[in-house]
Amino acid sequence: MSDATASAIVLTLQVASLATVVVFLPGIFLGYYFSRCDTKISKLISTLVTLPMVLPPTAVGYLLLRGLAVDGPLGPEVLGLRIDILLTWRAAVLAAAVMAMPLVVRTAKVAFDGVDPRLEMMHRTLGYTRVETFLRTSVPLASRGLLAAAILGFSRAVGEFGATVTVAGNIPFKTQTLASAIFSAQQMGQHYEAYILITVSLALGFGAIYVTELLATNPSSVKRS
Numbered sequence: 001m002s003d004a005t006a007s008a009i010v011l012t013l014q015v016a017s018l019a020t021v022v023v024f025l026p027g028i029f030l031g032y033y034f035s036r037c038d039t040k041i042s043k044l045i046s047t048l049v050t051l052p053m054v055l056p057p058t059a060v061g062y063l064l065l066r067g068l069a070v071d072g073p074l075g076p077e078v079l080g081l082r083i084d085i086l087l088t089w090r091a092a093v094l095a096a097a098v099m100a101m102p103l104v105v106r107t108a109k110v111a112f113d114g115v116d117p118r119l120e121m122m123h124r125t126l127g128y129t130r131v132e133t134f135l136r137t138s139v140p141l142a143s144r145g146l147l148a149a150a151i152l153g154f155s156r157a158v159g160e161f162g163a164t165v166t167v168a169g170n171i172p173f174k175t176q177t178l179a180s181a182i183f184s185a186q187q188m189g190q191h192y193e194a195y196i197l198i199t200v201s202l203a204l205g206f207g208a209i210y211v212t213e214l215l216a217t218n219p220s221s222v223k224r225s
Contacts, residue, residue: 008181031108061166096157111145
């Protein structure tokens, strides 16, 4: 394994971990909001949050690129300060987080859908606030699904390519992630390196899906079997 390949694997794990941390709490709150609120506004917000899931990743990357450009809405000319994000590992984290957010939110929503609202109402009658009820009742009961949301978000961030390469580039030892390293190895005919990277991708993907399958299994049904 070359140093560049090892660097791409390590950077990918770091980027995916940070992206998961960034989106996890917002994803939980949005998932709960969408689970408990069924209004036109909530549906509109849900649509906007889910858009990266159906848009071409390169389109998402381009929008991020334009937004962070010098004259963009998040650029130094508008904000009055220079944020060094483009073509750095921070851009890779941002792109991975944006692409992972829909999967985290939707999985969290499914987890909260499985929590009976009547249990929350009973908790409120005991004098607990909404926040205390959320933390003491909703989150613990949905914990398996929320853990699955984090794992799926992490695996989505690991496999991100289009948006990442658009805003962060494909710079070895700096912004080259696992997906972009596979692309580069294939372009350069480095089949051995490509196989290593693909094997790592398969291992991470298989592990993530297998664990989420276990989390989706009803513990009581496992005991009965």
